[in-house]
Amino acid sequence: MEKVLVVGLGNVGSLVATLLQRSGFEVSGADARPVEALSFPSEVFDISDSAALGNALEGCQGVVSCLPYNFNLSVAQAAFERGVHYFDLTEDVPTTKAIIEMATDAKSVLAPQCGLAPGYIGIVGGDLARQFDSVRSIELRVGALPRNPKGNFGYSVTWSAVGVINEYLNDCEVISSGKRALVPPLDALETIDINDVQLEAFTTSGGLGTMCDTWDEKVETLD
Template identity: 55%
Template sequence: MRIENVAVFGLGKVGELVAHLLTRAGFKVVGFDSREREVPLLQTRVLDVADVTALREALSEVDAVVSCLPYHLNIAVAEAAHDTGAHYFDLTEDVPTTNRVIELSKDRPDSVFVPQCGLAPGLIGIVGASLAKSFDSIRSIELKVGALPQNPTGLLGYAFNWSAEGVVNEYLNDCEVLRSGERRMVPAMTEKERVVIGGIELEAALTSGGLGTMCQTYEGSVQRLDYKTMRYPGHFRQMHFLFEELNLRDERELVGRILVDAKPPVNDDVVYLHAAVEGIWEGQPFRKNHVRAYRPIEIDGQGWRAISWTTAASAVAVVELVANGTLPATGFVRQEDISLTDLLATKSGQLFDTHGKIDA
């Protein structure tokens, strides 16, 4: 089934731009949200995804859906896509959601299911896997992303430009990693290390969900694989105090509200991306790095935060790759199966090629 008509579920900052980039890439787009939304040049409708009948009716009118909803709503959308035959894409970092999407893909081989099309998982995995392809053998794959304010204040040095619910889950859920070539689960916010990008000092610690399916893919062939989130120095110490010493680990919703109130979103953000692969390359030990710093940009005259455009562009580029036949149009597609070169060649992926490079 060709992809011409696409539904976008969730018209927040990322969803609105996903719809715009899809239109820019030549798709016919309709946007759905839980409340009335007016988006320039976009047909919008109100939809409650808990309404099973209305959800399936909406998807029966399109070829594909990109879900930009909170992670806990995605399974309902994926199941509706399965029932109607629509191709399915999402931005989730939630492991149980992805596992359900994999199950659905096996039962519906004539549609494509591509979850985790954001930054982490998503673009960072595409970058890491593309670096790894040129090695004779791989010792380690280290992946890191940090979505941060350019001008941090306070002890946390942070701003919640992304879902607080998602950030709290990443900080508290155990992390899947590869150690000595085997999959293991380890606590989040551990194994801290110092990182410097363009002269900016950061700290990185393990967080959950950022690897997607990569541990299954590379088990037995890579000795060490992990994903870490980057923050300004001291951040994780403060989060440890909040969750452990104040005993708020089991109060995730409350913590999310407190944090967003204390550190609301900002427009002057930056997304740091750091991927490194070590191993044998052309017969010799070698390390390859891919380091970027993405800042807000204008697209067709409108300004967009770094976290919004990087997430949206990565997702839409994957839709483009399925639509043009570069990626399969059936079954489950892993992010690590996607070539960075192919992604950069799409209309949306070109944004990554023209922005983000670090001055030497």
């Protein structure tokens, strides 16, 4: 049975680890604090402790980082050095570029941006676009909408607030009028109506992942 380490056992990390376990993987977890009521073994250590991280990776074939983006590079480096497959959920563009560059000499898979957006939304959008002979525009809209909205904004923070702030502060890469461009975050505000519920949509950093690389000079619009 292949063994996978999941680092960062918050709401998302605990779910990822549980789903991997249910899929037949041997799972272990790690976090900076004790996490109760898990169905798999876990340990507590500071992710900046390279020796502890290295020990946790012993015998693992894969590691999934569900940490805030600023911790991902050190986990990717540890996986790279040990030939362990690496996955993360980061939205951070500089971190992603550094891991992609690292991957050119890796003996294992180093795959950043495997979350909802970036990640799943790009897979769905790309697959749909490839079913057409030609594509003029790819416009992706995604949001983690709470089942029971609360508060003035009707918002639910289910993942790292650091990641949300990162998405809302940094420039966003798009394709506009056939050319790659950087636009401000929280820009291009639009209203979307779903089942008589009005929602706001706007640009956020990193959500397209590497789609601008894939669709450069192939579409007029990608956002």
